[in-house]
Structures are given as structure tokens and as C-alpha cells.
Amino acid sequence: MESLLVSALVVAIAEIGDKTQLLAIILATRFKKPAPIILGILVATLANHALAALAGSWAASLLDGAWFKWAIAISFLAMAAWALIPDKADDDMAGGAGRYGVFVTTAVAFFLVEMGDKTQIATVALGARFHDVLWVAAGTTLGMMAANIPAVYLGEAATKIVPLKYVRLGAALVFLGLGVWAAIAAMG
Numbered sequence: 001m002e003s004l005l006v007s008a009l010v011v012a013i014a015e016i017g018d019k020t021q022l023l024a025i026i027l028a029t030r031f032k033k034p035a036p037i038i039l040g041i042l043v044a045t046l047a048n049h050a051l052a053a054l055a056g057s058w059a060a061s062l063l064d065g066a067w068f069k070w071a072i073a074i075s076f077l078a079m080a081a082w083a084l085i086p087d088k089a090d091d092d093m094a095g096g097a098g099r100y101g102v103f104v105t106t107a108v109a110f111f112l113v114e115m116g117d118k119t120q121i122a123t124v125a126l127g128a129r130f131h132d133v134l135w136v137a138a139g140t141t142l143g144m145m146a147a148n149i150p151a152v153y154l155g156e157a158a159t160k161i162v163p164l165k166y167v168r169l170g171a172a173l174v175f176l177g178l179g180v181w182a183a184i185a186a187m188g
Contacts, residue, residue, distance in 0.1 A: 003130035006178075007139025008146070010126065011119050013174050014079070015147035020113050024151040027109070031102045034152050038145075040106025041152075045144045046137065048114045049123045053136040056127025068128075069186035075125045076179035080172045082118050119144065122175070129182060 015021050027037050060068065100108075114120050123140045130136050 001135070003126070003132045003135040004139040004142070007123070007126045007130075007136045008143040010122055010174055010178065011140040011143030012146045013143075013170055014119050014122055015144055018117065018119060018147075020110060020117060020119070020144075021148055021151050023109060023113055024148045027102070027106055028152045033102045036101065036103035037106045037152050038149055040103045041110050041148050042141070042145060044107045044110035044114065045141045048111050048120060049140045049144070050133065050137040052120045052123035053127035053133045053140070056124035056129075056136075057131050057133050059124075060128035060131055066186060069182065072125055072128050073179050073182035073186055075121070076175050076182055079118060079122055079125070080175035080179060084169065084172045129178075 024037065024041060028034065031037065060072075119140065123136065126136045126140065127133060
């Protein structure tokens with residue numbers, strides 16, 4: 001249960017102001033169809049984060065040792081620094097949904113944009129930390145949905161409600177805490 005709750009909290013905070021959340025806002029304002037956008041985000045996140053948690057858990061099982069525990073701690077500390085850097089929306093979304101519709105456009109766009117994103121990398125680290133693919137993937141997906149569903153429904157207004165610089169600072173502090181936690185575990 002710890003892996004689910006920590007994963008959800010970490011990703012929900014990290015996702016605010018992230019490029020995939022900005023993508024959700026762009027899709028919502030462009031298509032004005034929240035249900036297929038939300039379902040596309042859900043499907044893309046489940047697939048992407050399940051693979052990321054599996055990769056992290058697999059890597060941890062192969063590379064178990066003190067130096068690997070330190071690598072996980074350092075990765076969380078790096079995520080703390082990365083969380084402070086604001087993301088900008090990519091301009092790759094020119095045009096409409098095309099012949100595939102809003103759901104497929106959203107699912108494909110989210111899956112691709114999430115590759116190498118800080119929430120995906122955090123999912124890899126969480127998978128390595130907890131060795132629990134199912135609960136980590138469920139937690140990170142829950143966190144993504146908690147951050148993106150309001151963004152879809154509120155669209156551009158969401159960026160005016162939440163002061164993103166403070167949210168980025170909060171996310172950095174969460175990652176810093178996880179890094180310190182992992183470092184303490186690596187020492188013991």
C-alpha cells in the first residue's frame with residue numbers, strides 16, 4: 001500500500017505544470033471533448049507507466065547492491081532539481097485530431113510525450129525502489145489522473161488557479177525527501 005500512496009503523491013505533484021499536463025490543457029481547449037481525452041490519458045499512462053515500473057523493478061532485481069541503492073537516491077535528488085525547471089508545451093500538436101479521433105490522438109500523443117518525461121523517470125525509480133510493478137503503476141497512474149482530470153475540465157483556467165512555481169517547489173521538496181529517504185536506506 002505504501003508503494004501505491006507514495007507513487008500517487010509523487011507523480012500527482014510532479015505532473016503539475018509538466019508538459020503532459022500542458023498537453024492535456026491544449027487538447028481540452030482544442031477538442032472540447034473531456035471524456036475521450038481523459039480515457040486517452042488513462043490508457044496511455046497505464047501502458048507507459050506499467051512499462052516504466054517494470055523496467056525499474058527489473059533493473060533493481062538485476063543490480064541489487066549498495067551502489068544501486070545510491071543510484072536510486074541520486075536519481076530522486078536529480079528529479080528534485082529537474083522539478084524546479086518549468087516545462088513548455090510542445091508545438092507538435094498543430095492541426096486537428098485527424099481521422100483517428102480525439103481518443104486515439106490523445107492516447108498516442110500522451111504515450112509519446114511521456115517518454116523520457118520526469119513522471120516516467122520517477123516511475124522507473126519508484127519501480128526500482130518498491131519492486132512492485134502493479135502498485136507503482138497503479139499509483140503513478142492515479143497521480144497522473146488526479147493532476148490531469150482537473151486540467152482537462154478547467155483547461156487554461158487551471159494554469160491561473162495554481163501558482164506553478166510553488167507547485168514545482170513542492171514537487172522538488174517531495175523528490176528531495178524521497179532522495180534522502182533512499183540515501184538513508186542505502187546506508188543501512
